[in-house]
Amino acid sequence: MRDLTNSFSKADNMYAQRLAVPLTRALVARVPASGLRPESALLLRCLHTTVARKDIDxxxxxxxxxxxxxxxxxxxxxxGNVxxxxxxxxxxxxxxxxxxxxxxxxxxxxxxxxxxxxLTMGFMILFAL
Structure with a gap:
């Protein structure tokens, strides 16, 4: 498997770090000792946002x-009723x-x-999320 360390930006790595613990525990339990490194598997699970995904969001x-x-x-x-x-x-x-x-x-x-x-909830949805 090729090393994907240089393929992702800092933001992708930041998002991927949030997912690190559950993924590494799952991979260590299933992969043999000579298999996949948890760091490279972690980079495979990075969140990708495309232009279409941003438009939908x-x-x-x-x-x-x-x-x-x-x-x-x-x-x-x-x-008016009151x-x-x-x-x-x-x-x-x-x-x-x-x-x-x-x-x-x-x-x-x-x-x-x-x-x-x-109205406050509408502004929070627009500007806080």
Missing amino acids: SAAKYIGAGAATVGVAGSGAGI FGALVIGYARNPGLKQQLFSYAILGFALSEAMGLFC
């Missing part, structure tokens, strides 16, 4: 970020104005928080 990233931000629309609908219920409740009983308004602010905050969580 970036497309999946954009689709995931778009799906995560769909929750922002639900947040907008929830806020303040619509506030108007209807105030029209039915104007004496409860202060209590209804405090409940509406609480509902607004909870609904807005869920929308912000969705």
Whole structure:
């Protein structure tokens, strides 16, 4: 078997080092003493990313970020529902104005928080992964 030490870059070797322990243990258990060196077998298992693979990964990233931000629309609908219920409740009983308004602010905050969580998750998918 040919030596592949010079065929890979530093980044490939860095990714391969994460896989080193399980692979070397498995190869030492199966390969005879005169067989394959664990280091060269480790280089065979390097992760290769091609241009097509990077395109697929970036497309999946954009689709995931778009799906995560769909929750922002639900947040907008929830806020509209909360303040619509506030108007209807105030029209039915104007004496409860202060209590209804405090409940509406609480509902607004909870609904807005869920929308912000969705938006944050979308940004994390785009820029952190």
